Amino acid sequence: MRMPYALAVALIFAVTAVLSLVAASYAVTKIEDASEFAVRRALNLKGHDWAEVQSDGLRVVLTGTAPDEATRFNALTAAGTEVDTSRVIDEMEVAPTADLTPPRFSAEILRNDSGITIIGLVPASLDRDDLIDRLQRLDQNSSVSDLMESADYAEPKGWDQAIDYAIEALSGLPRAKISASPGLVRITAIADSQQEKDRLEQDLSRAAPPGLRIGLSISAPRPVITPFTLRYLIDENGGQFDACSAQSEDARELIVATAREAGLTGQYSCTIGLGVPSPRWSNAAQLSILALAEIGQGSVTMSDADITLVAAQDTSPILFDRVVGELENALPDVFALHAVLPEPEPDDPAGPIEFNATLSPEGLVQLRGRVSDETLRDMTDSFARAAFGSTQVYTATRVVQDLPTDWPVRVLAGLDALSHLHNGALTVTPDDVSLTGVSHDPDAKARIAGLLSDKLGDAQDFNLSITYVEPPAPQDALPDPEVCEEQIAEVQSNSKIAFEPGSATVASDSRDALNQIADILRECGPIRLEIQGHTDSQGREEMNQQLSQARAQSILNELRGRRVPTSSFSAVGYGETQPIADNDTEEGREINRRIKFHLIRPEPVPDTETGLEAVEAESPDAEAQDAGSEDQ
Known part of the structure; x- marks a missing residue:
């Protein structure tokens, strides 16, 4: 029996539809498996074994918990290299961020004449009111500016120790910057002198807790030298400096090298400071010292731009005139030269015209010799009592007429110079001021030379014989x-x-x-x-x-x-x-x-924050030298 045509057509369509569905299902399954395999392989190659891959038709679904947002994005990117990004469905999660690394806490405290400022990032648990109150107690007359930010993290180890030490250090530093962070405090400050710098470094180092590293950068500014002074003498024993000032390291090296060429004996180093009258100070000093060396004996004194050259009494006038003339022409324009060739003493000189003052090691002062009038006698007595103590002075001077007009200046300048010594003797004559004695200040000789050259004026000579003796150590001083x-x-x-x-x-x-x-x-x-x-x-x-x-x-x-x-x-x-x-x-x-x-x-370490060289406490294990032994 023959099948009807319509039924046959319907049957063919049905069979075709079934076959199409089977083929489509097979193709989809193949695509799903291939996509899932490719994406999983790409994730594994990138180290994302925490991610799960599921295929749903043409869609590729990613699940799992990424350790952070960057890793999640990296996994998503890896999947997009294998399949079209429109097919990737992101259902991944990110782990909670409660365990983030805490920030680096630090506080910077600035103190100057305007007040105290504190800035930085501090833990939220810090008692800010107490910290500000502690800073305010350092100076009740100054304001404290709080510019700190806070973060809600636990205080790191060593934070309280660093803050406490920073405040303690700031109490003795009126001008300073202190940076405090856990376990480390850096201090940048200015001292008034080298001695003050050394004392601060020792005190701050002693006060630091043993577990805290410290960085010290304390500078001592160059002193202002007034007047800017140099005094060089040559006698039968060779050359020596009474005072030497220089504006730079190069200037000092030039002056000292010239002095050695002119017969300098022993070690000497010029004081570097501010106040130089001319950039060519060292050139003028070099020319003056060489001129004195050519003359033979005498002294040269430079006080700012005034230069006084005093030759020995027996110097040849012809040699003296030639050397002085050459020096006058060679000196820089700003400098003025005063040259003195002493007159020979008469064969039958009259008795000496002198004023004498002695200072004993106990501080007792005796004034003897000649003064020009009652006013000068009262002035010398009052000046001495003010300088040495009202009960320490004994006056036995006498009034003599016809003394030089500059006698009061010479006497008072000499007493002022004597007050810088621990003990000594002063002799004033019409032609000379001589001072001998002992000082506990290594710079006393230079300071006195500058004082006398300034007070006595141009073309005036003086002689200094001052010995430096170290002061006795205080009985209660701690050993080094x-x-x-x-x-x-x-x-x-x-x-x-x-x-x-x-x-x-x-x-x-x-x-x-x-x-x-x-x-x-x-x-x-x-x-x-x-x-x-x-x-x-x-x-x-x-x-x-x-x-x-x-x-x-x-x-x-x-x-x-x-x-x-x-x-x-x-x-x-x-x-x-x-x-x-x-x-x-x-x-x-x-x-x-x-x-x-x-x-x-x-120990010196570079300070990356300030660009300065600081002094940081070395790590205790940096040194492994034996200081003793024990039995195990």
């Missing part, structure tokens, strides 16, 4: 920290600190050494000291480190028991990490088992 460290090392070299085998108990025969070290440390005061424990390499490294820490702490406890102030001390165990001898021999291991008392010294 380096000296303390050397004394401790000497004790340990004679009697090493030992322990009971395998323990942190100090051996009985080491008690005497500890007593000596305690005596030294009590005298040294609050120095920054790290007590280091070291072992040999026998045993496990972790056990050695623990043993060295216990032994260092044991020494610290022993010192506390001997009433040694240890607030600036710390105990640190280094285990076997810093050997100073060969651990393969018994002798080397014995040396490596040691206790070291390490003084934390400031």
